[in-house]
Amino acid sequence: MNVIVTLGATREYIDAVRFISNASTGATGSALADFFASKGFRVSALCAANSIKPKNKKVEILEFSDFSDLNGKIKNLLKTRSFDIFIHCAAVSDYSVRSPCLKTKLDSGSGTLKIILKRNFKIVERIKRYARANPSDKKPEQGGIARNRCSEHCELPEQGGIARNRCSEHCELPEQGGIARNRCRELYERPYLAAFKLTCAAGKKEILSAVSKLKSADIVVHNDINEKGFFHLYKNGSKTADCRGTRELAKKILKEIP
Template structure:
């Protein structure tokens, strides 16, 4: 199969030097890329510049910083090519800096904003970022495969069962994903990475405790 994977966390700029990011290391996507490539699949990994990298030299690597960079990279890779599946594991920021108010003045936030002086109170206003997951089916279709499968990831933290169900159902609803890989941060340790793979009707098609198991089970789900 020809598979596109995304991974790592976005860095959203407040000004030319300050950023807002998250704790994603990109480890899961790196393991998935290595394992799926080792099984003979053609793998492209779009990952954060500072993320953990896979070891397999056959993997095509593309790097991003911001969510906007990531969206452009995915679309540019999917639309001229015919991928069988997209595994969207990147930790995309839900909110990005929009404006900065400091010293009574408000300026537009972003990488092109000048470095702001320290020593004063600063207020940063955030805006909601576009949902990249919502475009994956359409971009894959433009690349020539209307039947490409989309796998999205949902991470919660200390969620109860009803919260987990709502989070996964919401993701299925706006993304149209074929599968969602679900994790809760409170259950993840250095030794274990528990997960469930779900279908849109709520059926759990696989469970496991390691990223290596996850790669096998995602591949099995994609092949039907």
């Protein structure tokens, strides 16, 4: 299976040397990339330039700089390559500088500096849309995920093609031309998406609200800045597991993947 992990913080440039960023180091994403590579997955890590990088030499290292660069590289990767699992750990800025001075350094003696920020869209909500543009992913069942998910959906074993045949009966769709398989695939669209949500001193209601907004994610990993090393997994809006440390988190994510 092919896995992609995004990690680290975007840099939204003000001028050629100054930028707005955040405190993300990429440590969690790097640990997850190393874990999946150690389990035999083919892993690509899309890393912030200044982030901690995966140590496993089998991990393909790619880099991004700002929001626009990250979005463009995710879009291109999903359009040209097939990924079964997408782990989106990158700390993406909600805002970018509207008119950065990328070819020069602003005069530091000018007194007050006014910076206008523009709102960025949520890349996480476009990941599956970008993947749909990949011609190779138009074929049903590619990579085995559709078949596995189909059998899970129909609660039937996959042996001997039984699940695929019964799928058309269960879904009340004709199987001719692969329609039933295509429809079943739509229910469990790849890549399987694990999205991360960071909060700061949030209460239960605030956490549930934040998690529920990530509608395209198959699972959401929540952590709060005041709970270092602790992670909480949510599926369909409900908490399914609590984890301590990145290794336990990686095992829980792997267990959730069909």
